[in-house]
Amino acid sequence: MKKWIHAARLRTLPLSVSGIILGSLIALxxxxxxxxxxxxxxxxxxxLQILSNYxxxxxxxxxxxxxxxxxxxxxxxxxxxxxxxxxTAVLIFSLLSTFTALLLxxxxxxxxxxxxxxxxxxxxxxxxxxxxxxxxxxxxxxxAMGDVFVFLFFGIISVWGxxxxxxxxGLNLLILLPAAAIGLLSAAVLNLNNMxxxxxxxxxxxxxxxxxxGFRKAKIYQAVxxxxxxxxxxxxxxxxxxxxxxxxxxxLLLIPTLVMLKSMFSxxxxxxxxxELKKVALLTLAFSLILGISINF
Numbered sequence: 001m002k003k004w005i006h007a008a009r010l011r012t013l014p015l016s017v018s019g020i021i022l023g024s025l026i027a028l029x030x031x032x033x034x035x036x037x038x039x040x041x042x043x044x045x046x047x048l049q050i051l052s053n054y055x056x057x058x059x060x061x062x063x064x065x066x067x068x069x070x071x072x073x074x075x076x077x078x079x080x081x082x083x084x085x086x087x088t089a090v091l092i093f094s095l096l097s098t099f100t101a102l103l104l105x106x107x108x109x110x111x112x113x114x115x116x117x118x119x120x121x122x123x124x125x126x127x128x129x130x131x132x133x134x135x136x137x138x139x140x141x142x143x144a145m146g147d148v149f150v151f152l153f154f155g156i157i158s159v160w161g162x163x164x165x166x167x168x169x170g171l172n173l174l175i176l177l178p179a180a181a182i183g184l185l186s187a188a189v190l191n192l193n194n195m196x197x198x199x200x201x202x203x204x205x206x207x208x209x210x211x212x213x214g215f216r217k218a219k220i221y222q223a224v225x226x227x228x229x230x231x232x233x234x235x236x237x238x239x240x241x242x243x244x245x246x247x248x249x250x251x252l253l254l255i256p257t258l259v260m261l262k263s264m265f266s267x268x269x270x271x272x273x274x275x276e277l278k279k280v281a282l283l284t285l286a287f288s289l290i291l292g293i294s295i296n297f
Contacts, residue, residue: 003075003080003081004075004081004089006075007053007054007057007074007075007081007086007089008050008053008054009053011277011278011281012049012053012189012281013046013049013050014281014282014284014285015049015154015186015189015281015284015285016045016046016048016049016154017042017045017046017285018154018158018182018185018186018284018285018287018288019045019154019155019157019158019159019162019179019182019183019186019288020038020041020042020045020158020159020162021285021288021289021292022159022162022178022182022288022291022292023158023159023160023161023162023163023165023175023179024037024038024041024162024163024166024292025288025291025292025293025295025296026159026163026175026178026292026295027162027163027165027166027167028166028292028296029292029295029296030167032166032167033166034107034108034166036107037104037107037108037165037166040100040103040104040107041104041162041165043100044097044100044101044104045158047093047096047097047100048093048097048126048127048130049130050093051090051093051094051096051097051127051130051131052129052130052131052133054086054089054090054093055090055130055131055133055134055135056133056134056141057074057075057076057077057086058076058083058086058087058090058134058135059133059134059135059136059139059141060074060076060077060134060204060206061074061075061076061077061083061086062076062083063134063204063206064077064204090131090135094127094130094131097126097127097130098123098127101119101123101126102120102123104119104165105119105120105123108165108166108168109165109168112168115164115168119161119165122157122161126153126157129149129153133146133149141206141208142205142206142207143207144207144208144209144211144212146190146194146208146209147187147190147191147209150183150186150187150189150190151180151183151184151186151187152183154182154183154186154187155179155180155181155182155183155184155186155187156176156179156180156183158179158182158183159175159178159179159182159183160172160175160176160179163175174236174239174240177232177233177235177236177239178232178233178236178291180229180232181228181229181230181232181233181236181287182229182284182287182288184225184226184228184229184232185225185226185229185280185283185284185287186284187225188222188225188226188280188284189277189280189281189284191209191210191218191221191222191225192222192264192273192276192277192280193277194208194209194210194211194218195210195215195218195219195222195270195273196270196271196273196274196277197270198210198211198215198270199270209221215270219264219265222261222264223261223265226257226260226261226280226283227257227261229287230250230251230253230254230257233250233291234251237295240295242295246294246297247294247295248294249290249294250287250290250291250294252290253283253286253287253290256279256283257283260276260279260280260283263276264276
C-alpha cells in the first residue's frame with residue numbers, strides 16, 4: 001500500500017484542487033452553490049490527478065526516462081511494481097474518475113441536455129489528457145506541450161468548468177482571468193519540474209520548454225508564470241468592482257512569490273529545484289483560497 005500511496009504523489013494533490021476551489025467560491029459569490037457538486041468535483045479531480053501520476057509513472061518507466069531521475073523515485077522504474085500492474089492501476093482510476101465525472105454531470109445538468117453533452121465530452125478529454133502526457137507514441141509531454149495542457153486543464157477548464165457546473169451560465173469571459181491565473185501557476189509547477197529534470201530528459205529524448213530555451217531563459221519564463229497571475233487577478237477584480245482592501249489580500253502572496261523566485265534564480269544545479277515544487281503548489285492553493293474567500297465578503 002505504501003508504494004501505491006507514494007506513486008500517487010500526494011504533494012501534487014493540492015495543486016489539482018486549486019482550480020475547483022476557486023471556481024466554486026466564485027460561483028458562491030454569485031449566489032450559486034451545491035454541496036453535492038462541490039464534493040463530486042473534488043473527488044473527480046483527485047481521481048484524475050492520481051490517474052495522471054500513475055500514467056506518468058508507467059509512461060516514463062517503460063521509456064526509461066525515470067532511470068536517472070532526481071527527486072521522488074518512481075515505482076515502475078525502480079521495479080517495485082511491474083508495468084502490467086501499473087497499467088491496471090491506470091485502468092482502475094480511469095474508471096473511477098469517469099464514474100464520478102458522469103455522476104457530477106448528471107447532478108449538475110440533469111435538466112440541461114446541451115451542457116450535459118459538453119461536459120461528457122470534457123470528461124473524455126480530461127481522462128485522455130491525464131493518460132497521454134507520457135503514454136503512447138504521440139505523448140504530448142514529450143513534445144514540449146505539457147505547459148499548454150496544464151494551463152488548459154488545471155486552469156481554464158478547472159475554474160471555468162467548476163463555475164459553470166453551478167451557474168449554467170456558459171462562457172463567462174471574466175472567469176477566464178482567474179482561470180488563466182491558476183493555469184499559469186500550475187504551469188509554473190510543471191516548468192520547475194522540467195527544469196529539474198533537464199539532464200535526464202535530454203538523455204531520454206523528452207522535449208520540454210526548458211530544453212528548448214535553456215536553463216537561464218527557463219528561469220525568466222518561470223518568473224513570468226508566477227507574476228502574471230497577480231496582474232490578471234487585479235484586472236478581474238477591477239472589472240468586477242471588487243477593489244476593497246479585503247479583496248486585495250491575495251497580493252500578500254507576492255511576498256513568498258518573490259522569495260521563491262529569488263531562491264530559484266540563485267540555483268546553479270537543476271537538482272536543487274526539487275524542494276521548490278511543493279512551495280509553488282501550495283502557493284497556488286493559497287492563492288485560490290484567499291482570492292475565493294475574499295470575494296465572498
